[in-house]
Amino acid sequence: MELTPHEKKILSLVQSNPDIVTNPKTRLKVAKKNGLSEKTLRNRIGDLRKYGLLDESLKNDIEKGPAISVNKDDEIDLLTALQIVKKQKWIIIFYTGIFTIIGLLYGILATPLFQSSTSMYPAGDLRGSESLMDGNLGGLAESFGFGMLNPSPSYNIPDIVNSRRLRKEIVTKMWKSNLYPDGSNLIKFWEIDIPKWYDKGEWIDSLLSLSPFPVDPELKFIEDGIEKLSELILVEEDNSGLITVAILMEDPQLSSDIANYIAEFVKEFIKVEQHREAIRNKKFVFELQSEAKTELSNAEQVLTDFYKKNPLALGNPEIELEQGRLVRNVEEKQAVYITIRQQYEIAKIEEVKEKLFLNILDIAEPAVEVTKPNRMLITILSFFFGFFSSTIFLLMFISIKKNN
Numbered sequence: 529m530e531l532t533p534h535e536k537k538i539l540s541l542v543q544s545n546p547d548i549v550t551n552p553k554t555r556l557k558v559a560k561k562n563g564l565s566e567k568t569l570r571n572r573i574g575d576l577r578k579y580g581l582l583d584e585s586l587k588n589d590i591e592k593g594p595a596i597s598v599n600k601d602d603e604i605d606l607l608t609a610l611q612i613v614k615k616q617k618w619i620i621i622f623y624t625g626i627f628t629i630i631g632l633l634y635g636i637l638a639t640p641l642f643q644s645s646t647s648m649y650p651a652g653d654l655r656g657s658e659s660l661m662d663g664n665l666g667g668l669a670e671s672f673g674f675g676m677l678n679p680s681p682s683y684n685i686p687d688i689v690n691s692r693r694l695r696k697e698i699v700t701k702m703w704k705s706n707l708y709p710d711g712s713n714l715i716k717f718w719e720i721d722i723p724k725w726y727d728k729g730e731w732i733d734s735l736l737s738l739s740p741f742p743v744d745p746e747l748k749f750i751e752d753g754i755e756k757l758s759e760l761i762l763v764e765e766d767n768s769g770l771i772t773v774a775i776l777m778e779d780p781q782l783s784s785d786i787a788n789y790i791a792e793f794v795k796e797f798i799k800v801e802q803h804r805e806a807i808r809n810k811k812f813v814f815e816l817q818s819e820a821k822t823e824l825s826n827a828e829q830v831l832t833d834f835y836k837k838n839p840l841a842l843g844n845p846e847i848e849l850e851q852g853r854l855v856r857n858v859e860e861k862q863a864v865y866i867t868i869r870q871q872y873e874i875a876k877i878e879e880v881k882e883k884l885f886l887n888i889l890d891i892a893e894p895a896v897e898v899t900k901p902n903r904m905l906i907t908i909l910s911f912f913f914g915f916f917s918s919t920i921f922l923l924m925f926i927s928i929k930k931n932n
Contacts, residue, residue, distance in 0.1 A: 531579075537562075538572040549573060616922055623918035624911060631910025635903030641760075643899035644784035644892040645774040646791045648685065651887050683801070685771045685886075686763045688794050692754065695761075697793070698786055699753035705779040715749045717782075718756060761790075770889070780894035787892030795886045802885060810875035817868045824861040831858050 531539065541558055542548060548555040548569065559569040613620060688694065702711040715721055760776040773790050777783035831854045838847050 535572065535576065538569065539576055541569070542573060542576065613919060613922075619922060620915065620918045624914035627914025627917070628907060628911045631906045631913075632903070634910075635901050635906045638901045639778055640898040641776040641778060641900040642780035642783050642895035642897075643774055643776050644780070644787045644895055645772055645890070646787045646888065646892040647770055647772045647890040648791055648794065648886055648888045649768075649770045650685070651885055683798050683885075685794055686765055688797055689761070689763045689771075689773055689790055690758075694790065694793055695754045695757050696750060698789065699750055699757055701789075703782055703785060705782045707779065713753075714757065715753050717778075718753065720749050720752050720756075721745075775892070776899060780896075784892040784894045791888050791892075795888065798885045803879070806875065806878045810872070810879050813868060813872045813875045817865070817872050820861065820865040820868050824858070824865045827854070827858045827861045830854060 541562065545554065545558050548558050552566070555569055555573075556566040559566045562569075699714045702713055703717065704711045705717060708717060762774040762776075764772045764774075766772075773787055775783045775787045775790070777786065834851060834854055838844075838851070
C-alpha cells in the first residue's frame with residue numbers, strides 16, 4: 529500500500545516515538561514539536577492502525593527495546609515496569625550476580641568470630657543489701673540520731689562489665705589460645721602493635737595533633753585494644769534481673785575464657801567492695817562506741833560528784849530535781865552506749881562473715897560453630913539488594929532518558 533508523504537511522516541514519528549500511540553502527553557509533545565495538533569496526530573495514528581501498518585511498526589520497535597508508558601505524573605506504571613524487567617533481564621541478572629558474589633566473598637574472607645556467653649544474677653538485692661542497722665536495733669539507733677549507718681553501697685553489674693578498668697585488665701592479661709599456646713595479651717593477639725599498610729598516614733595525624741606531649745606507643749596500643757574489645761562485648765539485663773554477657777572472639781576457647789573471667793571479676797569485685805564497706809562500718813561504729821563510752825563515763829562522774837556533795841537530798845525540791853536530771857542523763861548515755869556496743873559486735877561479725885552476693889548461672893563454653901559472619905544471610909541479602917537496586921536504577925534511568 530502506497531502512503532502519502534504526510535502518512536509516511538506520521539509512521540516515522542510512531543517508529544521513533546512508540547509512546548505517542550498510548551500516551552496522550554507524549555503525543556501532545558511530539559505533535560507540537562512537528563507542527564501538528566494532538567487531535568490530528570491521533571487521527572492519523574488511527575488511520576495507520578486501520579491499514580495494519582501500525583501494529584507491524586510497533587512490533588519491530590518492541591524488538592529493539594521496550595515501550596515505556598509514562599502516566600501524567602511522569603511515573604512508569606507497573607505493567608511497563610514488568611516489561612522493562614523482562615526485556616532487560618540480562619542486565620539485572622548481571623548486576624544481581626555481581627552483588628551476590630561480593631556478599632559471598634565477604635562472608636568467606638571476613639574474619640570468623642565465635643561467641644561465648646555467661647549469665648549471672650544477684651544473690652540478693654545489691655542495691656539495698658542488708659546493713660548493720662536492720663531490725664529493732666536499727667530503729668533504736670535511729671532514735672538516738674545514728675541513722676547515718678544505714679546507707680549501703682549500690683552495684684550495677686552492667687556498669688562493672690562496661691568499666692574501663694575491667695576492659696584494660698582483659699586487654700593486658702595473658703591469654704592462651706590456639707595461635708599462642710604459651711599465652712599472649714590481646715594487643716599481640718590482634719597484632720595491634722604491628723604497623724599496617726593503611727596506618728602510613730598516622731604521621732599526618734601527629735602533625736595535626738594539638739597536644740604538645742608525645743604519645744606513649746604502649747598506651748596507644750592499650751587504648752586501641754580497649755576500643756576493639758568494646759565492640760565485641762555485649763551485656764544484656766532482663767527484667768528478672770538476669771545479666772547475660774556475650775563475647776565475640778576469633779578463638780572459641782579464648783572467647784569462653786574471657787567471658788568466665790568477666791563473671792569472676794564481677795563476683796570478686798562486689799565481694800571485695802562489700803568487705804571493704806564492712807571494715808569501714810566497723811571502724812565507724814567503733815569510733816561511735818568510744819565516744820559514747822566517754823560521754824557515759826563523764827555523765828556517771830558528774831552524778832557521783834553530785835551524790836558526794838549532796839548525801840542527804842531528801843526534802844529539798846531543787847536538789848531532788850537536779851538529781852533526777854543527772855540520773856536520766858546517765859540512763860540515756862547508757863542506752864546509747866549499749867546500742868552502739870551491740871552494733872559493734874554485729875559489725876565484727878559482718879567483717880568476717882562470708883556472703884554470696886552474686887550467682888553465676890551459666891559458665892561460658894567454647895562455641896562449636898562460627899557466630900559471625902552469617903554467610904548464608906549475607907549472601908541472600910546481597911542477592912535481594914542487587915536485584916532491587918539494579919531494577920530501580922534501570923527504571924529510573926529509562927524514565928529520565930525518555931522524559932529528556
